[in-house]
Amino acid sequence: MIDVILGLQWGDEGKGKIVDYFAPNYDIIARFQGGPNAGHTLYVGDKKVVLHQIPSGIFHQNTINLIGNGVVLDPVTLKKECDTVASFGIDVKKNLFISERTNLILPTHRALDKASELSKGDGKIGSTLKGIGPAYMDKTGRNAIRVGDLLDKNFTSQYIKIRLKHQKLLDNFHFNEDISQWEEEFFEALEFLRTLNIVNGEYFINNHMANGKKVLAEGAQGSMLDIDFGTFPFVTSSNTISAGVCNGLGVAPQKIKEVLGVTKAYCTRVGGGPFPTELHDATGEELRKIGSEFGATTGRPRRCGWIDLVALKFACMINGVTQVVMTKADVLDTFEELKVCTSYNINGTEKAEVPFQMTRVNIEPIYKSFKGWNSDSTKIKEASAMTADMHTYIKFINEYIGAPTRYVSNGPGREQIIRL
Template sequence: MDKASEQAKGKGKIGSTLKGIGPAYMDKTGRNALRVGDLLREDFKEMYEQLKQKHQVIINTYHFTDDISADEKEFFKAVEFLKELNIINGEYFINKLLKEGKRILAEGAQGSMLDIDFGTFPFVTSSNTISAGVCSGLGLAPQHIKDVIGITKAYCTRVGSGPFPTELENADGQKLRDIGKEYGATTGRPRRCGWIDLVALNFACMINGVTKIVMTKADVLDEFEELQVCTAYSKEGQELTEIPLRLDLDHYVPVLEKFEGWNTDISQVKDAAALPEKAKSYIDFINSYLGVNVDFISNGPERDQLIVV
């Protein structure tokens, strides 16, 4: 296989962590998955065996011959441990708390552009990662959602394959990766790094109903003399400020606005007024573009390194 073919094949990979999330969701949508409540059924092992046989037929086509008996033993040990926990009907539990006046913080997992419905399909995860997932995931009605806090880095990263218009495959990209320690938490893979993409961020704010933004890792940009911000995508001379219906973003080039970097250590700054003027200009431009304000700026990994704007 020539180099070009190898690269094309690599770009076609979804970039999965290979931890089994996809097959688990296939069982769910196939309506034969095992659910937590099933652990309490007397026929749980029979249900498990039926599902196991279904999967056995599939993996036999790949000539899979590994002995999984040790894994099964660990699985059933884990099942017995789970049965010792307080298994509850979560929908009733959480709605009862709301009626009692309790405040609930729901934390999303993964980025909005990895959403199965609205992300850069097929380079996405298997579930809904946007704020609507709070309703379908927890059994909460939409009217209970008050603030939606959007979390964004001061630049862009991505793990695995998929479109990334602002990706920097150069020294600046490596600099972002090294300073920001951008390596996958699950896999250890180096994250792809690039300038902040306001087209994608604006889309994420829209579909999530973001009411305020927390910008993390602003201090990672401290050592850059020049920063760039993507304000549109360009293809064959035409500019686009919306995510295209056909997600062929590899055929678009980013339209970039340049800013002078503040080139100053901001990790010790406690007050927004003390930020360098060039940092303020960077934030102000983002606020103006999005129509949603950055209310908090994280300037380091510690809990107290959070500037209230």
């Protein structure tokens, strides 16, 4: 069977630490979508490591890590990450595997991403400029180069063909930046990539499951950034929800058992796009400051606000969430009053559903207030040590979204997780 960990908000929920926490219980950790726009932060000892492409189980010596076919892979980012991981004494050539169907991000994909975003002016979607969108466009346009193509003698001609196609598009954007340095790094990274374990991903994972191995599928970004169900057009280019596990790894739906959804105790968002509960006041600034809310991939300050239960219930519904993991509960330790959004006032009508196009309507959040717990939660080890106010806050959320919170993260440390 296969369990899934994914984000229920707009990404940045702290999934890296959660995957790292659960990794010892699994034989295989598999990334099923996204690319280097993901930033999964882990702490190895007292050192902070941010992973963008490699699954978060890499620091567990006996765990197999698979980059699935649903991922778009930047060889340059991967090589840098492998070098970082190797500096901790981990042999990536032993426990990192890459599906041959995984699509490559080329230097011209990054250039196209940048050119496209610059051309949008005030209509920017907040792209991370990592080449994700153009890479997925080539995938759906059936032009992509995949990892397995590296082993083909015609790879160079394939590359030149797509490079020329991209250049025409760049000329249309009047993009004149010199990317020769990017290409130099790219071809150097390709040589490294060829030395890694390139496998037939779908047979690899299904054969392991047939032999009783336990698999944890690791999602990137969050459900509200899903290409179909997120806040379109301010979304990512892949399916970030649990359905993406099937086509991102090549596993059947009935193989999925537990779906662990990760949510912060409040809400954040990086880049553009609708965010109904965003706070533009001192409270929002306080959340950002206490929570160190700056993007792991971009370094951009995150927009902050109260937890949005309308969006959270929607995310639990479309994912079939069986357990919730609440992160960064400790960030709320000093607040006298906490608020949760229970419905939206949309053009004078109260609704508890996520609208088709958030950008086309005026959404005013309707809140329910709770008394803050006003105590240091970072030292708590057991649920019994949580205050009554903390229990009340979590209990209300559970009842509203119809899914149980089983774990509460109360600090960045690997051991700072309370099991409920």
